[in-house]
Amino acid sequence: MIFNIPFIAVAALILIGLYAVIFKRNLIKMVIGITLIESGVNLFLITLGYREGSIAPIYTSSPGGIMALPVPQALTLTSIVIGVAVLALMLSLVIHIYRHYGTLDVRKIGGPEE
Amino acid sequence: MILEAIHIILPILIVAAAAFAVLTKDLIAAAIAVAAMSLLLSLEFYILQAPDVAIAEAGVGACLTTAILVIAIKATKRMEEEA
Amino acid sequence: MLEILIYILLGIGIFFNVLAGVGLLRFPDVYTRLHAGTKCTTFGSIFICGSVIILGLKMWYQGSTDGSVLAIHTVGALVAILLTNPTGAHAIARAAHKSGVEPVGAVVDSLRKKSTKKTVKKKTEVKE
Amino acid sequence: MMDFEYLVVLLALLFCVIMAMIRVIRGPTAPDRIVGLDTINTIVIVGMVVFGAAFNEVIYIDVAIVYALLSFISTLFIAKYLEGGDF
Amino acid sequence: MFTLEPLLETFQTGSGFWSPIIWIVAIIVAFLVAVILRGFGKKEYKEKTGQTQAFLSGNPEYEKEQMHIKGSNLYWGFTESLEWVFDALKKMHTGNVSDYALWFVIVVAILFIVLITGENLMGAI
Amino acid sequence: MNVADLIDLLLQHSPALIVAVPLLGAFITPLISRLNDKVRNVFVILTLGLTASLVFLLASDVFTGNIHTYIFGSQDLALPVVRILFEVDAMSAFMAIISVILSLVAVIYSWSFMKENTGLDKYYTLILLMTAGMLGMELTGDLFNFFVFLEITSISSAALVAFWTNKAKSVEAGFKYIVISTIGALFILFSIALFYGQYNALNMAMIASAMQYTFLDKIALVLLIAALAMKAGVVPMHMWLPDAYSKAPSSVTLILVGATQASLYGVFRVCFTIYGGAINLSSISIGWILVILGIITMLLGVAMAIIQTDFKRLIAFSAVAEIGYMLLGIGTGLVVMLNPEMTATGLAAMKGGIFHIMNDALDVGLLFLVAGAIYYATKETSLNKLGGLARNMKYTTVFFIIGLLAVSGMPPMNGFASKLLIYESTYQLNPILSIIAILSSIMLLAVFVKVFHSAFLGPALPKFENVKEVPKSMLIAMGTIATIIIIFGLFPEIIVNSIVEPAANALINYGDYVREVIPSFTGGV
Amino acid sequence: MSGMSKIVKTISSITFPLITIYGLYVIAHGHLTPGGGFQGGAIVASGCAMMLVSYGSIWIVSRVKEKNLSILESLGAVCFILLALLGLGFGAVFFNNFLVGTNSLFGVVPAAGSGLADINTGGVIPLMNFAVGLKVIAGLFGIVLVMAHASRTKGEKK
Amino acid sequence: MIAFIVTTIICFITYLLLTTGSGTMGLWSMEEFLFGFILSLIVGFVTGRIFVKEDFRMLNPVRWLTFIAYAIGPFFIGLAKANIDVAYRVITGKINPGIVKISPDLKTDLGITMLANSITLTPGTLSVDIDEDKNDLYIHWINVNEEALKGGSVDCKYICGNFDKWVRRIAE
Amino acid sequence: MSRRDIAAVLSFSIVAMFFIFGALMIHPFGAPDETGMDDNIITNAQTETGANNAVTSVVFDYRGFDTLGEATILFTAVAAVIMIFRRLNK
Known part of the structure; x- marks a missing residue:
């Protein structure tokens, strides 16, 4: 009916993230790209677990119905935490790189060895 | 019907925010766009019947991610260099 | 009867929220946009939350405990909005002024001369 | 079971989000963008409340409270950055 | 029960074999040869006398630093003659993170074509 | 309760305890390091020792042919599998042994190697976490759990690579490593989600039994192979590896070798177990992809190694070349897996490849430890400045010779045994492969002769006159590995028969692995 | 003189206890309403981050030491893994929910399919929620604090 | 305690x-x-x-009742007026902005915060900055009243009506 | 346009093509094909774990080990960040 638009959005998010990682020169931009890939994967997991006309997988006193799948939600929780942890580590490394090189341009740091 | 319209509009907004986050040269603007994307992503999670994940994304994506990003930009510099 | 009230409140809320969006697009500078973006959304959300509260109270009256919870939690959300929104607006305005955004078409700006003096003072503080 | 009118409200709110999003993308300066973000924040909170009413689920309002309390913090961080000075 | 027998088995690998005994014997023999060769050395060798100085056709001895052949000088001829290969290889290693990610994307693209398109083609044939 | 019962109980719970003990140790380390440095070091070594003994206990049972499953949170296995379960077959146990040995040696080595640094409590915490991550990756039977442990491993190892934060290059290497491994891990998660969307399962055995090899499965296969191969350092996605290996402290590099091999284990697990049934369906063999990747890896790694002038970077490139041998061996096994005439060849190739995993870990690890020892003694890693060290560092020189002979596949050492298996079996498949493999092995020898000459031989340089032999703990660490190398080299038959062959069989007979969880499964040989 | 204006400071100190109690509510009701250890912990940590931004990191560092945060986090993690190990001791396997069905504290099983349940259910789940919550509060706040403090002492090293 | x-x-x-x-x-x-x-x-x-903080003035329940009365009565009316005003300006686009300074002479932090937030939410005004020592507020005014500018400093009544008196009753 | 850019654009567009094909070929939105495992959890969660929230019962009971891993990751990240910003001289 709606041509799997959420799934296409997932693909678009992942591709935008990859684009940032490959084509952008700023280190923080690359990190942002990685968070975008992360968000895309999270959205994918949640979208997989959605059932049309379902309710959240929590028993409440309101009238029940079919429930959305709980496992992808649990996986996404784990994935979100992992995202924060990785983001913090990457950004602290970026801060250190900036202190050493004075720039964030990916072509100016590093370079070939010897 | 209306729910489907929402399911079409929200992903488009999310992708727009993401694209803006990547394309802009100003890193603070990128951080703002990531926060906005995270916010809308959380609304999308919420509408996809995952309130647990929406809370987690709210606490983490909208607040802590932005905080860490802004701190990192503060410690480095704001604008992307021109090629 | 109550439902009509709910609809009216919802209508007012939506009207102000849409107004906020339009104002955000139409106004010329940050400060005026803040007027639209903060005030109208806050006001609109009061009405929308109010309609939800009335719905909850109605449910409670009809004998569902859920209704009371719905009403009370919505009040909680409303209080949180009312506490944080103006503060956020103030923080943004202050940040905008400190980062050097001038109000467009200002008739008077009594902060400007003051603020230049202030920044000078600040610099000396940093040096110490 | 959901109420039709609340979903219409949600759609209208999404329309506001689109306008605020345009401001986030177009805004010439960073403060403009934060204004847009702040507006999106408030609208999303209201949207969550409305959605909770639409689905008749009390627990959903909790998410809105979280947002109302926390969205303000990211605004503060960016404002603090623009103000200048150390954290 | 520990027995020596599994230790002494030969290691069959289809067409070749491997025996620890042969190699132990070979090592011992090599060690003996080395000891014997060492024994041929002159008894009156003394350190830090004229005996230990190198004789370079009457030329003065170089500094010790210069006598030592450095790491990058070894196989100079080899690397020089294959310079085009090594140049290309060095060019590949840019030390740039974006390029690392790009190689990943390239490999994914190639594998997509090989595995998916190729397979469908093979199926069609 | 007598001792036999206790051991039985331990054996039953060992899959969980193997991961839980280092984790608990890691959580306690920050508390205990407030007391005393020495207490902390002893505590870490004891924790790893306990883990190692548990691994050996479990492995001794697994190698006799039992597959251990451990279900978390419940005792009975209900279908469909909703809980996480650990499934330990011979291959997992084999990898676990390698990882735990490497970690133990690295901790012993760093007692004196890292003495001068600050932040050591975090260092030991991260080493314990990394060990737990590797062990979890190798033992788990659940794909999402695999991803979680992969992330633990990569985050902790990236932090450890950047341990010397005052060096720009080492921070940069850490950043590269975390970026690359995060991208890889995210694509792995994406393919896990693809599996979940189709089969509604996360358990490897369940996915394997339901596998239909659809379009989405192919996408997942490509992403899994590419991402895991990138984490294992396969050319052309190897470039982070020399950076990370050469800029990390040597003790960390030793564990990093184990981490890359855990990713390689992931490749094999995906190809053999999850897609085990799909080999029949596919018309292009996945095995050939692995073989070609292996050949490229071998050649490029060794070619780059020749022109390096930095000691550790050179060893890192030779480690890349070594990874090629493993891929070649196992890929050959996968190619001929369905051909009933070549079963013996396939088995030999698999044996060679798997044996080479262990040999590579030991050889390259020993060389890195030697490089670390030289750095410790001289504060120098450039081959253009080193020279004449054999006079002052006798034991280190001996260890280096052992490592040199082993890594380049010279006869009395273990490298030769595994490489011989690979040469012979690939010759049956295609002679050219075997010739390339031999050629690159010869070039490896040349590379290390160069290192030996320029670092150890030559006149005694005046600036290295005061160089002393390294402290005892480093010598013990190097000596342990050297002894294992010599024993493996002299008696490979025992190792191959008792450890390697069960592991190879475990990979080939993937049906047993699946049947342990789903008894009604009919596929597999 | 770091931190933001007086208005922000006042509002922060008013909202901080509210955020904290709300986070603890989310943690405690993890098994009944959306939320749980991680989400509640993130909420409280965000509240702490709010204090950090409005009062400045110097003010925070003079009250909270990162070493103490690290120890707190270790304690949370140890509690969590010990709860899991208790499953091995009382029940039979690692991560066994050994409290459920015992009718003791937390051991009550709610009627199937209904939403009428108390905080008194869920077996070890609420306890694990608290352990994880403690860990997440200390961990996330520790990350933000360390990074913020490091960003201000720019150029101190070298 | x-x-x-x-x-x-x-x-x-x-x-x-x-x-x-x-x-x-x-x-x-x-x-x-x-x-x-x-x-x-x-x-x-x-x-x-x-x-x-140090003072316990807010413990008095009379002040709470005053606060609730304030919130429901004058404040809400002010809020409604503000929004109709902004709506008018959004639709017509007529603005005449400026930043002015007022001295409400409030001493406590809570009082000045309450006043500033009230001002932010009410007719055409937005608090931009605060003088930390003297508790003076700088207000962005969307429609500056020319009369108010005649004196040196702008009087409170143009900006916030009688809010400052209410706030003083509540918080001081 | 350098050679790198050409290679990048080419491979990127191939990957993009396959991703979007994949998005179109996956099951229709909101109607998962197979739900055996999750239905099992939804039916049994309340009696087996005593928690009303099925997600929490998955997070802390059925897949509790993942949560331990997640907690470990956070611990690792904190340790790593503190280690990276440590003082270098004793």
Whole structure:
């Protein structure tokens, strides 16, 4: 009916993230790209677990119905935490790189060895 | 019907925010766009019947991610260099 | 009867929220946009939350405990909005002024001369 | 079971989000963008409340409270950055 | 029960074999040869006398630093003659993170074509 | 309760305890390091020792042919599998042994190697976490759990690579490593989600039994192979590896070798177990992809190694070349897996490849430890400045010779045994492969002769006159590995028969692995 | 003189206890309403981050030491893994929910399919929620604090 | 100590409001009371000194009642007027902005905060900055009244009506 | 346009093509094909774990080990960040 638009959005998010990682020169931009890939994967997991006309997988006193799948939600929780942890580590490394090189341009740091 | 319209509009907004986050040269603007994307992503999670994940994304994506990003930009510099 | 009230409140809320969006697009500078973006959304959300509260109270009256919870939690959300929104607006305005955004078409700006003096003072503080 | 009118409200709110999003993308300066973000924040909170009413689920309002309390913090961080000075 | 027998088995690998005994014997023999060769050395060798100085056709001895052949000088001829290969290889290693990610994307693209398109083609044939 | 019962109980719970003990140790380390440095070091070594003994206990049972499953949170296995379960077959146990040995040696080595640094409590915490991550990756039977442990491993190892934060290059290497491994891990998660969307399962055995090899499965296969191969350092996605290996402290590099091999284990697990049934369906063999990747890896790694002038970077490139041998061996096994005439060849190739995993870990690890020892003694890693060290560092020189002979596949050492298996079996498949493999092995020898000459031989340089032999703990660490190398080299038959062959069989007979969880499964040989 | 204006400071100190109690509510009701250890912990940590931004990191560092945060986090993690190990001791396997069905504290099983349940259910789940919550509060706040403090002492090293 | 008790009680009330409808004791169950009390003790212990600064003026219940009266009465009317005003300006686009300074002469932090937030939410005004020492507010005014500018400093009544008196009654 | 850019654009567009094909070929939105495992959890969660929230019962009971891993990751990240910003001289 709606041509799997959420799934296409997932693909678009992942591709935008990859684009940032490959084509952008700023280190923080690359990190942002990685968070975008992360968000895309999270959205994918949640979208997989959605059932049309379902309710959240929590028993409440309101009238029940079919429930959305709980496992992808649990996986996404784990994935979100992992995202924060990785983001913090990457950004602290970026801060250190900036202190050493004075720039964030990916072509100016590093370079070939010897 | 209306729910489907929402399911079409929200992903488009999310992708727009993401694209803006990547394309802009100003890193603070990128951080703002990531926060906005995270916010809308959380609304999308919420509408996809995952309130647990929406809370987690709210606490983490909208607040802590932005905080860490802004701190990192503060410690480095704001604008992307021109090629 | 109550439902009509709910609809009216919802209508007012939506009207102000849409107004906020339009104002955000139409106004010329940050400060005026803040007027639209903060005030109208806050006001609109009061009405929308109010309609939800009335719905909850109605449910409670009809004998569902859920209704009371719905009403009370919505009040909680409303209080949180009312506490944080103006503060956020103030923080943004202050940040905008400190980062050097001038109000467009200002008739008077009594902060400007003051603020230049202030920044000078600040610099000396940093040096110490 | 959901109420039709609340979903219409949600759609209208999404329309506001689109306008605020345009401001986030177009805004010439960073403060403009934060204004847009702040507006999106408030609208999303209201949207969550409305959605909770639409689905008749009390627990959903909790998410809105979280947002109302926390969205303000990211605004503060960016404002603090623009103000200048150390954290 | 520990027995020596599994230790002494030969290691069959289809067409070749491997025996620890042969190699132990070979090592011992090599060690003996080395000891014997060492024994041929002159008894009156003394350190830090004229005996230990190198004789370079009457030329003065170089500094010790210069006598030592450095790491990058070894196989100079080899690397020089294959310079085009090594140049290309060095060019590949840019030390740039974006390029690392790009190689990943390239490999994914190639594998997509090989595995998916190729397979469908093979199926069609 | 007598001792036999206790051991039985331990054996039953060992899959969980193997991961839980280092984790608990890691959580306690920050508390205990407030007391005393020495207490902390002893505590870490004891924790790893306990883990190692548990691994050996479990492995001794697994190698006799039992597959251990451990279900978390419940005792009975209900279908469909909703809980996480650990499934330990011979291959997992084999990898676990390698990882735990490497970690133990690295901790012993760093007692004196890292003495001068600050932040050591975090260092030991991260080493314990990394060990737990590797062990979890190798033992788990659940794909999402695999991803979680992969992330633990990569985050902790990236932090450890950047341990010397005052060096720009080492921070940069850490950043590269975390970026690359995060991208890889995210694509792995994406393919896990693809599996979940189709089969509604996360358990490897369940996915394997339901596998239909659809379009989405192919996408997942490509992403899994590419991402895991990138984490294992396969050319052309190897470039982070020399950076990370050469800029990390040597003790960390030793564990990093184990981490890359855990990713390689992931490749094999995906190809053999999850897609085990799909080999029949596919018309292009996945095995050939692995073989070609292996050949490229071998050649490029060794070619780059020749022109390096930095000691550790050179060893890192030779480690890349070594990874090629493993891929070649196992890929050959996968190619001929369905051909009933070549079963013996396939088995030999698999044996060679798997044996080479262990040999590579030991050889390259020993060389890195030697490089670390030289750095410790001289504060120098450039081959253009080193020279004449054999006079002052006798034991280190001996260890280096052992490592040199082993890594380049010279006869009395273990490298030769595994490489011989690979040469012979690939010759049956295609002679050219075997010739390339031999050629690159010869070039490896040349590379290390160069290192030996320029670092150890030559006149005694005046600036290295005061160089002393390294402290005892480093010598013990190097000596342990050297002894294992010599024993493996002299008696490979025992190792191959008792450890390697069960592991190879475990990979080939993937049906047993699946049947342990789903008894009604009919596929597999 | 770091931190933001007086208005922000006042509002922060008013909202901080509210955020904290709300986070603890989310943690405690993890098994009944959306939320749980991680989400509640993130909420409280965000509240702490709010204090950090409005009062400045110097003010925070003079009250909270990162070493103490690290120890707190270790304690949370140890509690969590010990709860899991208790499953091995009382029940039979690692991560066994050994409290459920015992009718003791937390051991009550709610009627199937209904939403009428108390905080008194869920077996070890609420306890694990608290352990994880403690860990997440200390961990996330520790990350933000360390990074913020490091960003201000720019150029101190070298 | 008083700070600790006050914070605990407020947190406990908040907790009870959040858990309405959980049981039979009134609206709550026994466990919720117990849990809420323990959690409030913890929060009170940790955040007491932050929540309540030196003065305990706000403990007087009369002030709370005044506050509620203020919030429902003049404040809400002001809010409504503000929004109709902004709506008018959004539609017509007529603005005449400027930044002015007012001296409301409030001493406590709470008072100035309340006033500033009220101003932000009411007719055409937005507090931009605050003088930390003298508690002067700088206000962005969307439609500057020319009359008000004639004197040196702008009088409060143009900006905030009688809010400052209410605030003084509540917070000082 | 350098050679790198050409290679990048080419491979990127191939990957993009396959991703979007994949998005179109996956099951229709909101109607998962197979739900055996999750239905099992939804039916049994309340009696087996005593928690009303099925997600929490998955997070802390059925897949509790993942949560341990997640907690470990956070611990690792904190340790790593503190280690990276440590003081270098004793």
